[in-house]
Amino acid sequence: MTIDLVLFFGLALISVVAAIAMIASRSAVYSALFLVLNFLTVATLYLLLNAAFIAVVQITVYAGAIMVLFLFVIMLLGTERESIGGGIRWQMPLAIVLGLALAGELAYVLLRTDIVQGPMADLSTEFGSPASIGRVLFSEYLVPFEVTSILLLVAMIGAIVITRKQRREGK
Amino acid sequence: MSLALLLEWTIKSVVIFGIILGGFAYLTLFERRVLARMQTRIGPNRAGPWGLLQPVADGIKLIFNEELIPAQADKVLFLLAPVITVVPALIILAVIPLGPEVTLFGRSYYLGLASNVNVGVLYILAVASIAVYGIVIAGWASGNKYALMGGVRSTAQMVSYELALALALVGPIMLAGSMSIDAIIEGQRQLVWYFLVQPLGFVIFLIAMVAEINRSPFDMPEAEQELVAGYHAEYSGMKFALFFMAEYGKMIAVSFIAATIFLGGYLGPFLDRWPLLGPIYLFIKVVALLFLIVWLRATFPRFRYDQLMAFGWKVMLPLGLLNVVITGVFIVLVGG
Numbered sequence: 001m002t003i004d005l006v007l008f009f010g011l012a013l014i015s016v017v018a019a020i021a022m023i024a025s026r027s028a029v030y031s032a033l034f035l036v037l038n039f040l041t042v043a044t045l046y047l048l049l050n051a052a053f054i055a056v057v058q059i060t061v062y063a064g065a066i067m068v069l070f071l072f073v074i075m076l077l078g079t080e081r082e083s084i085g086g087g088i089r090w091q092m093p094l095a096i097v098l099g100l101a102l103a104g105e106l107a108y109v110l111l112r113t114d115i116v117q118g119p120m121a122d123l124s125t126e127f128g129s130p131a132s133i134g135r136v137l138f139s140e141y142l143v144p145f146e147v148t149s150i151l152l153l154v155a156m157i158g159a160i161v162i163t164r165k166q167r168r169e170g171k
Numbered sequence: 172m173s174l175a176l177l178l179e180w181t182i183k184s185v186v187i188f189g190i191i192l193g194g195f196a197y198l199t200l201f202e203r204r205v206l207a208r209m210q211t212r213i214g215p216n217r218a219g220p221w222g223l224l225q226p227v228a229d230g231i232k233l234i235f236n237e238e239l240i241p242a243q244a245d246k247v248l249f250l251l252a253p254v255i256t257v258v259p260a261l262i263i264l265a266v267i268p269l270g271p272e273v274t275l276f277g278r279s280y281y282l283g284l285a286s287n288v289n290v291g292v293l294y295i296l297a298v299a300s301i302a303v304y305g306i307v308i309a310g311w312a313s314g315n316k317y318a319l320m321g322g323v324r325s326t327a328q329m330v331s332y333e334l335a336l337a338l339a340l341v342g343p344i345m346l347a348g349s350m351s352i353d354a355i356i357e358g359q360r361q362l363v364w365y366f367l368v369q370p371l372g373f374v375i376f377l378i379a380m381v382a383e384i385n386r387s388p389f390d391m392p393e394a395e396q397e398l399v400a401g402y403h404a405e406y407s408g409m410k411f412a413l414f415f416m417a418e419y420g421k422m423i424a425v426s427f428i429a430a431t432i433f434l435g436g437y438l439g440p441f442l443d444r445w446p447l448l449g450p451i452y453l454f455i456k457v458v459a460l461l462f463l464i465v466w467l468r469a470t471f472p473r474f475r476y477d478q479l480m481a482f483g484w485k486v487m488l489p490l491g492l493l494n495v496v497i498t499g500v501f502i503v504l505v506g507g
Contacts, residue, residue, distance in 0.1 A: 029248075029311060033248075033304075033308070036301075036304070040301075052288060052289070052290045053289075053290050053293070056290045056293040056294055056296075056297045057293070057297075059297040059300070059301060060293065060296055060297040063300070063301055064296075064297060064299075064300025064301050064303075064333075065300060065330065065333075068300070068303055068304070068307070068326055068329075068330055069326075069330070071304075071307055071311075071326065072307075072323065072326045072327065072330075075307070075310075075311055075319065075322065075323055075326075076323060129289050130289055130290060130293070130349075130350050131289070131349070
């Protein structure tokens with residue numbers, strides 16, 4: 001148990017530091033890499049919770065696919081060093097207000113409900129396995145699953161259509 | 172966790188690292204000798220008998236090389252990139268079993284690190300998907316346009332071929348009914364080796380794996396005639412050696428994966444009587460696949476970049492999807 005605690009606080013520290021560094025960093029490439037570090041530590045936290053499937057999917061999808069494409073775009077466009085003052089002027093105060101509101105709500109919810117309910121009941125070894133997730137996904141949640149897949153397909157086709165149109169105009 | 176168990180796991184981990192590191196050294200020699208024979212040359216044969224000390228000589232030479240850091244480079248990432256490149260190659264073998272359960276000195280040992288986890292195949296794909304970072308970072312941090320081009324190319328290439336790689340692995344998963352590597356080997360023990368029932372999947376996997384590790388004829392990220400040396404153009408000395416190690420480590424790793432998932436892994440005749448034959452069978456299969464990779468390099472010219480992307484998206488991906496559909500129909504008709 002103590003090993004779990006030490007690991008948890010170590011990982012939590014790394015993930016929070018990586019998240020802050022992602023925002024504070026002035027180089028877009030560094031920001032993206034700090035976000036990757038954050039994703040990897042969160043995946044390890046899932047592993048500590050015995051959720052191996054979610055952990056591996058987190059690495060494959062977020063760290064492996066999405067962030068690689070982010071880095072690709074950053075490098076391709078050559079926008080590594082965006083000056084910090086060049087942003088939208090009203091963004092900063094609005095972000096502070098909204099962030100404080102979110103923090104207040106979180107604190108309220110945490111203080112109101114009794115989150116600390118003692119140790120959780122032991123789960124069966126089947127819980128969270130790929131087989132059980134697949135079974136639930138394709139029976140109970142079949143409609144949302146299919147709707148999501150169509151949504152993603154439409155978004156993909158949309159992106160392709162937009163780029164094709166621009167190319168024709170350019171010629 | 173008892174001390175004996177801890178010791179057992181440590182030894183297993185060290186053995187797996189040793190396979191990659193020792194394999195890397197001698198794979199370079201193997202490749203040079205085989206290539207030389209195919210081109211009717213002799214190859215390195217001076218250092219030691221049959222050139223067996225050549226890897227040692229290469230290593231010593233690289234240690235004494237001057238370590239250059241370009242003035243334009245981003246120093247932190249420039250130093251970090253070779254390390255990031257090596258890690259995936261070292262850890263990906265954790266889910267591959269080297270042999271069946273054996274009994275030594277009155278205790279039974281399992282010759283694998285984590286081959287029974289139920290997300291084994293996904294773990295392989297996850298590690299493969301983060302393997303691109305080292306190359307991209309190296310290309311960007313070098314502050315050199317050719318290196319950057321190599322890094323950007325490798326990103327596009329590895330992301331594209333990862334899809335075909337993943338789809339090729341879906342067939343064996345469906346046949347075994349599990350993502351655990353142990354279950355896939357057990358399925359091959361009961362049926363046949365999966366390359367016989369998954370010929371299309373096997374071919375797609377072989378092509379995609381060669382592209383994924385940036386080997387010829389898919390070595391776009393380091394196409395010498397176009398990009399000097401691609402993403403590692405600015406690297407020298409031990410940092411270059413790390414890139415080299417990663418490339419050959421990945422060759423060994425994907426050969427292990429292909430041998431395990433499609434060629435029956437450690438399975439072979441008389442395995443039940445002598446379980447220690449398992450690692451030997453696996454070794455033979457891996458060497459055969461490595462020979463195939465070297466053979467490909469000696470045979471094919473490099474793809475053109477647009478051909479490479481068109482091939483990945485317009486041929487490999489639809490064929491991979493088709494293979495999944497065929498496998499599904501096959502399982503429903505025959506009854507698994």
